[in-house]
Amino acid sequence: MTHFLRLYVAVVCSLRSEQPNGLDTGGVRLELSKALDLWARNSKLTFREINSDHADILVYFHRGYHGDGYPFDGRGQILAHAFFPGKDRGGDAHFDEEEIWLLEDDSNEEGEWIRNFPIPVEE
Numbered sequence: 146m147t148h149f150l151r152l153y154v155a156v157v158c159s160l161r162s163e164q165p166n167g168l169d170t171g172g173v174r175l176e177l178s179k180a181l182d183l184w185a186r187n188s189k190l191t192f193r194e195i196n197s198d199h200a201d202i203l204v205y206f207h208r209g210y211h212g213d214g215y216p217f218d219g220r221g222q223i224l225a226h227a228f229f230p231g232k233d234r235g236g237d238a239h240f241d242e243e244e245i246w247l248l249e250d251d252s253n254e255e256g257e258w259i260r261n262f263p264i265p266v267e268e
């Protein structure tokens with residue numbers, strides 16, 4: 146007899162960059178939580194935000210070379226990347242700080258961040 150077990154994995158997430166590109170940190174966190182909600186609805190993950198380097202997902206804004214072998218390229222093209230859950234950088238999400246990121250309030254384009262939030266792909 147086969148039992149199917151549906152696992153909902155609780156993930157803790159933390160924004161580690163303060164005021165990336167001059168954006169309001171509170172606004173970024175709000176958009177991040179919306180993106181994670183959307184992600185949660187489409188996966189078996191639930192997310193909770195904490196303020197710690199030990200979160201499963203660390204969200205950073207970086208520019209150019211930032212030490213993980215996937216350099217950003219300035220404005221355009223590569224916007225962000227994320228690592229599949231695992232050790233060290235696993236699950237972390239990096240955003241290209243040199244892109245023009247808009248918070249929803251700043252623009253008419255709804256959900257800019259949600260569309261841009263990187264969903265991890267296996268390497």
Ligand SMILES: [Zn+2]
Pocket residue numbers: 207211213215226239
């Ligand atoms: Zn990176």
